[in-house]
Amino acid sequence: MTMMQHNTDHVLFYGDSRNNMIRSKKKGGDDDDDSIMLVLVLLNYHLPRFTPILWDQASLHVCADGGANRLYDELPLWFPDDDPADVRQRYKPDVIKGDLDSIRPEVKEYYSEMGVKIIDKSHDQDTTDLHKCVIFIRDYVPDLDKNHIKLLVLGGLGGRFDHEAANINVLYTFATVLRIVLLSEESSLTLLPSGYLHEIHVNRSFEGPHCGLVPLGAPSTSTTTTGLHWNLDDTPMAFGSLISTCNLLESDIVTVRSDAYLLWTTEIRYKP
Numbered sequence: 256m257t258m259m260q261h262n263t264d265h266v267l268f269y270g271d272s273r274n275n276m277i278r279s280k281k282k283g284g285d286d287d288d289d290s291i292m293l294v295l296v297l298l299n300y301h302l303p304r305f306t307p308i309l310w311d312q313a314s315l316h317v318c319a320d321g322g323a324n325r326l327y328d329e330l331p332l333w334f335p336d337d338d339p340a341d342v343r344q345r346y347k348p349d350v351i352k353g354d355l356d357s358i359r360p361e362v363k364e365y366y367s368e369m370g371v372k373i374i375d376k377s378h379d380q381d382t383t384d385l386h387k388c389v390i391f392i393r394d395y396v397p398d399l400d401k402n403h404i405k406l407l408v409l410g411g412l413g414g415r416f417d418h419e420a421a422n423i424n425v426l427y428t429f430a431t432v433l434r435i436v437l438l439s440e441e442s443s444l445t446l447l448p449s450g451y452l453h454e455i456h457v458n459r460s461f462e463g464p465h466c467g468l469v470p471l472g473a474p475s476t477s478t479t480t481t482g483l484h485w486n487l488d489d490t491p492m493a494f495g496s497l498i499s500t501c502n503l504l505e506s507d508i509v510t511v512r513s514d515a516y517l518l519w520t521t522e523i524r525y526k527p
């Protein structure tokens with residue numbers, strides 16, 4: 256498989272190292288982010304209408320179990336003038352992985368005959384399909400490239416709350432291994448580990464104005480930000496007290512420093 260080709264095309268969304276990424280510098284660490292490779296994971300929930308744009312920019316495309324049904328069913332509907340078979344050939348995943356209890360048999364057979372790698376982990380009923388896909392990506396990508404990967408999870412927000420909570424747990428589980436962003440058509444969500452100065456480059460042509468910083472795993476005794484309408488200045492945050500929601504972007508660059516892991520969310524505005 257030649258899945259990990261470097262993607263040097265201009266990137267409109269979530270991959271442009273100048274416009275839209277989070278640079279997280281440890282004190283004294285290198286700022287080594289010239290080239291970002293996008294990896295997509297498609298879940299079995301509403302795929303955002305911008306999925307085809309991201310697809311063209313990504314180097315690796317993975318479906319989590321029933322996410323393959325979404326790709327098979329929904330992509331042809333977005334290209335009504337094209338033959339569905341041509342659309343499915345254009346948007347052919349590299350891998351389908353999961354416990355395979357949701358992918359329909361005809362969809363599995365269709366992609367299998369196209370040569371798509373299908374990984375059956377039905378024996379594992381303790382981790383979610385997204386977790387299984389992230390393990391595949393973690394093990395597939397050489398260590399040297401991991402800093403340059405941005406994993407976008409399409410259909411990662413909204414829907415059943417237990418699935419959303421599991422997706423957020425994946426952010427925590429792999430926080431120091433891979434940069435992961437959960438996406439829906441309305442929001443992005445990523446985790447900012449503590450101990451870094453996070454320099455977040457937002458693209459206000461499609462992100463914002465609303466945004467939030469949420470100490471989900473544990474309270475923060477001190478968070479300091481720049482670039483927001485309501486900045487925090489060595490401020491504590493905790494559930495039951497202050498959390499920063501309904502905040503507003505005031506700059507293309509937001510900086511965050513905190514003693515706790517924080518979820519960072521932005522509003523997404525997309526008009527097809």
Ligand SMILES: Nc1ncnc2c1ncn2[C@@H]1O[C@H](COP(=O)(O)OP(=O)(O)OP(=O)(O)O)[C@@H](O)[C@H]1O
Pocket residue numbers: 298299300319320321322353356357358383384385410413414415416418419422
């Ligand atoms: N209703 C939903 N809301 C939000 N996310 C979903 C929903 N259904 C599926 N997903 C996401 O898509 C992934 C793959 O979906 P799939 O239907 O194959 O999962 P599953 O493990 O069979 O789910 P279930 O708990 O329904 O048995 C899930 O792991 C989850 O992340």
Ligand SMILES: Cc1ncc(C[n+]2csc(CCO)c2C)c(N)n1
Pocket residue numbers: 354379380381382383384
């Ligand atoms: C304590 C505990 N709670 C729930 C599950 C169930 N579960 C968690 S992930 C998963 C796979 C979904 O594709 C399933 C069935 C478990 N194993 N352990």
